[in-house]
Amino acid sequence: MTLAFTAESEEKFKALLGRYPNRQAALIPTLVIADREFGYLSREVMEYVAERLDLPKTYVLNTATFYTLLHKQPVGRYHVQVCVNVSCYLNGADHIADHLKRKLGIGFGEITEDGLFSLEGVQCLASCGTAPAIQVNDDYHENMTPEKADQLIDSLRQAGGGQ
Amino acid sequence: MNDQTIETPGKHLLRCGPGEDILDLDRHLATGGFEAVKKALDMQPDAVREEVKKGNLRGRGGAGFPAGVKWGFIPADNPKPRYLLVNADEGEPGTFKDRYFLEHDPFPLLEGIIISAYAIGANTSYIYVRGEFVKQIRILEDCIAQLYKSGYLGEKVLGRDYKLDIYVHPGAGAYICGEESALMESIEGKPGRPRNRPPFPAVVGLFGCPTIINNVETMACVSLVFRHGAEKFVQMGLEKDGGPKIYCLSGHLKKPGLYEAPMGTNLKTLIYDYAGGTLDDRPIKGVIPGGSSTPVLTADEIDISMDFSSLAAAGTMLGSGATIVFTEGTCPVAVLKRISQFYAHESCGQCTPCRSGTGWLSRIVDSIESGNGRAGDCDLLLDAAGNISGNTICALGDAAAMPVTSFVTKFRDEFERHIAEGRCPYGN
Numbered sequence: 001m002t003l004a005f006t007a008e009s010e011e012k013f014k015a016l017l018g019r020y021p022n023r024q025a026a027l028i029p030t031l032v033i034a035d036r037e038f039g040y041l042s043r044e045v046m047e048y049v050a051e052r053l054d055l056p057k058t059y060v061l062n063t064a065t066f067y068t069l070l071h072k073q074p075v076g077r078y079h080v081q082v083c084v085n086v087s088c089y090l091n092g093a094d095h096i097a098d099h100l101k102r103k104l105g106i107g108f109g110e111i112t113e114d115g116l117f118s119l120e121g122v123q124c125l126a127s128c129g130t131a132p133a134i135q136v137n138d139d140y141h142e143n144m145t146p147e148k149a150d151q152l153i154d155s156l157r158q159a160g161g162g163q
Numbered sequence: 164m165n166d167q168t169i170e171t172p173g174k175h176l177l178r179c180g181p182g183e184d185i186l187d188l189d190r191h192l193a194t195g196g197f198e199a200v201k202k203a204l205d206m207q208p209d210a211v212r213e214e215v216k217k218g219n220l221r222g223r224g225g226a227g228f229p230a231g232v233k234w235g236f237i238p239a240d241n242p243k244p245r246y247l248l249v250n251a252d253e254g255e256p257g258t259f260k261d262r263y264f265l266e267h268d269p270f271p272l273l274e275g276i277i278i279s280a281y282a283i284g285a286n287t288s289y290i291y292v293r294g295e296f297v298k299q300i301r302i303l304e305d306c307i308a309q310l311y312k313s314g315y316l317g318e319k320v321l322g323r324d325y326k327l328d329i330y331v332h333p334g335a336g337a338y339i340c341g342e343e344s345a346l347m348e349s350i351e352g353k354p355g356r357p358r359n360r361p362p363f364p365a366v367v368g369l370f371g372c373p374t375i376i377n378n379v380e381t382m383a384c385v386s387l388v389f390r391h392g393a394e395k396f397v398q399m400g401l402e403k404d405g406g407p408k409i410y411c412l413s414g415h416l417k418k419p420g421l422y423e424a425p426m427g428t429n430l431k432t433l434i435y436d437y438a439g440g441t442l443d444d445r446p447i448k449g450v451i452p453g454g455s456s457t458p459v460l461t462a463d464e465i466d467i468s469m470d471f472s473s474l475a476a477a478g479t480m481l482g483s484g485a486t487i488v489f490t491e492g493t494c495p496v497a498v499l500k501r502i503s504q505f506y507a508h509e510s511c512g513q514c515t516p517c518r519s520g521t522g523w524l525s526r527i528v529d530s531i532e533s534g535n536g537r538a539g540d541c542d543l544l545l546d547a548a549g550n551i552s553g554n555t556i557c558a559l560g561d562a563a564a565m566p567v568t569s570f571v572t573k574f575r576d577e578f579e580r581h582i583a584e585g586r587c588p589y590g591n
Contacts, residue, residue, distance in 0.1 A: 019328075019330045020350075021370055024351055024352035024353070025350055025351055025370075027352030028332075028334075028335050028350075028352060029332065029333055032333050032335060055352075059352075062353075062354060063353055066337060066354035066511075067294075067334075067335035067336050068335075068336035069294040069295070069334075069335045069336030070336070085256045085501055085505055086256050086257065086451070086455055086487055086498060086501045086505075087257055087413040087414055087419075087487055089498070089501050090413075090414045090487070090493065090498070091414075091415075123254070123338065123509065124254055124256040124258075124338075124455075124505070126258060126261075128256070128257050128258070128259050128414075128485070129411060129412065129413050130259075130419075131419070135295060138297035140298075
């Protein structure tokens with residue numbers, strides 16, 4: 001399979017190139033686009049990015065592996081990230097995490113069998129005043145309670161076509 | 164200029180209340196927006212810098228370095244392009260203030276960027292925003308687009324002979340990129356590993372060019388300096404530490420959140436008057452005053468002015484103004500465990516004392532909390548922390564060491580009790 005950006009991503013990618021004095025500087029924003037477009041950064045995707053930016057594959061790999069938001073493994077359609085840092089911890093983040101683990105039947109770093117959800121414990125999301133907080137894909141969900149977590153997962157399951 | 168607002172605390176930086184935002188340029192202009200920029204652009208760049216110096220504006224990112232002084236470090240005879248980088252990689256646990264500007268009120272930030280870029284002679288500015296802030300990046304890019312459309316950015320800023328481009332650059336999940344030299348590495352498409360200094364960024368920075376890196380809140384403060392004048396700005400804070408400050412109050416509080424108060428507001432006032440006191444009125448056990456890296460204060464140490472100098476004199480730091488409160492009934496070992504795990508996770512791995520040391524700290528604290536601590540572990544922690552401090556390229560090593568040293572020193576009896584009883588007395 002030959003990879004290619006959609007027209008929308010291609011436009012964003014081209015705009016990036018005009019912003020920097022060299023192509024290396026466009027690497028992380030391009031990887032962000034590729035991660036969204038292809039779901040995660042497989043070896044094939046990283047090679048595609050290397051080709052588009054005319055960079056050595058090892059250069060791309062070296063950078064991509066440093067950053068946690070650039071996924072090197074597939075994640076669920078809904079990637080549920082639970083903050084476990086201090087302010088969230090003080091406000092019950094562990095209960096939210098345990099609740100989500102039970103509800104989804106997976107642990108941190110795992111993905112549900114239907115591929116709908118993945119769960120991850122993450123560091124400070126800058127939501128300390130509205131702790132505990134979780135992030136699902138692009139969206140923050142703050143002042144979380146087990147009840148709110150239930151509602152959220154149920155609605156996502158419905159939207160995602162799960163049972 | 165309208166000086167009435169000076170008397171109304173809490174409305175200079177945090178002018179949008181809960182649920183409010185100003186994302187439309189016309190709405191911003193109706194509040195007197197961009198008057199500050201016009202005023203600054205009518206001055207010579209050197210005079211702009213002097214005005215910021217007069218305002219005694221200390222950088223709001225954590226280190227508290229005087230902003231105008233920093234700008235002066237660019238060598239006048241360096242012919243290379245200059246860059247202004249804005250650090251919106253907000254990630255120090257406890258900190259959530261820069262998000263306010265990105266999400267609710269980006270124009271004062273953008274005003275500050277235009278003024279600052281003009282002062283240092285930069286034609287390009289990158290705002291480095293942490294990758295989690297997807298929504299905030301969209302909002303910010305939309306506001307920047309409005310500015311281009313109305314002639315506030317581009318080839319001729321406000322019709323003057325000055326060119327400025329502002330771009331948003333996304334981070335991708337690495338706390339270390341909030342460190343200024345790692346931030347530059349990251350923009351250059353590399354892993355965020357801090358650089359040795361010297362050379363300092365003002366001399367050799369982004370793409371090898373003179374570069375100034377400032378925090379989001381600092382930029383918003385620059386806009387205030389020109390909106391109200393340096394003298395009024397100083398009056399909003401302390402003589403040597405001008406302006407208002409956004410305090411991020413979190414933890415066991417009735418009303419956690421962002422509060423704007425004069426620089427130097429008493430910590431007890433922030434906790435009890437602004438944040439409504441502690442949950443269930445429980446007694447305070449400890450307060451981390453300026454983000455998770457800053458040394459903890461015990462309950463008898465919190466009658467203190469929240470400014471850079473006063474906290475430094477008390478052996479801690481204002482940092483990013485991120486105040487985390489925990490009350491009696493909280494296990495201090497458990498709190499430190501979260502903090503130590505964080506720094507171990509976020510060490511870039513470049514310097515051995517930090518790469519190995521943060522892992523040691525985290526594992527020892529974890530073993531104490533889980534009941535597997537050994538006699539001598541407290542001294543081992545202090546020794547390991549002491550061997551990290553000052554021995555690394557950047558401040559992350561110190562950031563990992565300081566909380567360990569302060570928690571073990573100030574709550575030593577509790578650490579020893581965990582070890583003696585072979586369990587967490589709080590039942591964790």
